[in-house]
Amino acid sequence: MDDLVRAAMAKWPQVPDCRGWLALDARGDWYMRDEACQRAGAFPNPKGSRVVHDKLLAFIARNYEVDSQGRWFFQNGPQRVYVVLESAPWVLRVQPDGTVRTHTGRAVQVLSAWLDEYGWLYLGTDAGLGLVHSQDMVQAVDRVESGGWCPESVTRAELPARFGFVLEP
Numbered sequence: 001m002d003d004l005v006r007a008a009m010a011k012w013p014q015v016p017d018c019r020g021w022l023a024l025d026a027r028g029d030w031y032m033r034d035e036a037c038q039r040a041g042a043f044p045n046p047k048g049s050r051v052v053h054d055k056l057l058a059f060i061a062r063n064y065e066v067d068s069q070g071r072w073f074f075q076n077g078p079q080r081v082y083v084v085l086e087s088a089p090w091v092l093r094v095q096p097d098g099t100v101r102t103h104t105g106r107a108v109q110v111l112s113a114w115l116d117e118y119g120w121l122y123l124g125t126d127a128g129l130g131l132v133h134s135q136d137m138v139q140a141v142d143r144v145e146s147g148g149w150c151p152e153s154v155t156r157a158e159l160p161a162r163f164g165f166v167l168e169p
């Protein structure tokens with residue numbers, strides 16, 4: 001977490017939490033969901049406005065964390081902005097050298113692999129559960145076929161309880 005964010009939290013400790021305004025989709029993209037978007041329906045339909053500003057994306061990435069109840073959030077200065085998750089807290093990118101990084105750029109170690117009823121591949125990592133990005137399935141299949149990852153079956157509905165995260169805080 002940024003030092004500037006920690007300082008803001010200390011200066012203004014009573015800022016209320018924000019819910020429903022920030023979402024993470026299954027491709028690792030962040031979406032701002034204004035009031036009109038929220039009234040129109042639950043994430044991901046409609047998604048909202050995709051965040052594309054490089055510095056804002058970097059700021060969110062540096063300040064993306066989880067609380068003790070498994071609710072993922074972005075600490076925006078003194079305000080905690082809880083994140084609505086489409087699938088998992090992380091979207092994972094399989095690198096050409098076989099290493100794995102989160103959508104925020106963090107290197108992770110793979111501990112387990114899971115395949116849901118829709119064919120989506122999830123990896124249990126030292127940072128928590130992540131969905132393998134759809135564009136990286138060729139590299140992921142190579143890892144599975146070589147025996148590096150041995151996916152177990154899981155239903156999508158049981159993922160939050162099994163891995164301790166909340167889809168919509």
